[in-house]
Amino acid sequence: MDEEKELNRQLETLEEALRIKQNKGHIERLRMRLAEKPKTQSHDNEESFANPRVISAVMALQPAQFELAEYDGKSYGKLKAFILDLEIMFHLVPNHYPVESMKVGYASGRLRGGMKERWVKYAGVGGRVKFQDMTWQDFVDWLYAQMDDKNTQCLDALKKLLELRQTEGQTFTKYYDQWITEKAEYPRRIDDEISICLFLNSLLPEIRDLIVSKQFPMDWNSLLSQGTSAEIILGFDDNHNPAEQPRTKRRRSQSRSPSAKKQRSGFK
Structure with a gap:
């Protein structure tokens, strides 16, 4: 019995060591992916390039159960709904957006039309948008500032x-x-x-x-x-x-009344 207990203990120790090794390997692979240099590519035909740590991670982790919120800058009500939809998503799946720059990066990709063009001109530096330097509140404040005078x-x-x-x-x-x-x-x-x-x-x-x-x-x-x-x-x-x-029912009830029958038969 003692020998069996010892073997079980050794087996558990080896299994734990294997799990630790696998987790370390997984972490290292993620670090290597995050350290990759950005690939130059167009972004909706605009001269802006996103930080790969944001776009590659965020777009891959977009939860399928949420509808994709969009905002074109044409309505104050749409702006409030856009921010609300995104904040609900960030709250429900916090592990998908652990840092502020990932939230800003994802939300930037959901802008449309003239609003996206203005954002690129505002946030772009040398043809690139530095999401890692921005907070979610910075992004929200900028959006509200684009509306007409309050x-x-x-x-x-x-x-x-x-x-x-x-x-x-x-x-x-x-x-x-x-x-x-x-x-x-x-x-x-x-x-x-x-x-x-x-x-x-x-x-x-x-x-x-x-x-x-x-x-x-x-x-x-x-x-x-x-x-x-x-x-x-x-x-x-x-x-x-x-x-x-209601009127149809009244006509039917009147037609079934004794007085109505007498009138149809000629009696008074």
Whole structure:
């Protein structure tokens, strides 16, 4: 028994040594790959070249379960959604983006159109973009700085929001999505109570009045629920027209009544 225990101990020691050796070899291979010199290649026909430590690693490690976020610089709402999508991905798979430069490198590759051209001109030095010298916050701050003057952005976005109205033929849920999208263009936070009042004021009168008559919604979840219910109570169909079914039922019930039968048969 003692001999068997000793053999098992030696076997475990050898297995542990083998695992350590394999891990060291794997680490060394990764270091060699990171130390490789960059290969000169075009980047979307632009004169910019990325640090290989960023692009080769980041693009290979892109998690397949996430949709690829993109940003073209045309909307404040799209910018907020772009940053949010990326930060969620970085949070859920932190091991894929262990350093700031990898986040910046990946996000840079998701820029499109004029925004990418501006970024290359800003961050490029001698035809190369030095991602390793930048933090994620540097990148985010630069993106926000590219938007129009904040005061101008506020006035334009608020003007559009105040002029927005639900139209005939537009369902409550579709209009709700449209209104929330426009609200996202406003760069400052609007208190929920004020936002709800603005939204209610923009609804079709019959829906607004029914919502308010029941109970004034105190949050967006309540508002969405009450608005959907109001639309059902009012009997609107998918084209926002009053449903014909109730009148049809009344005609059928009248046709089955005794007085209706007498009229058809000629009796009074």
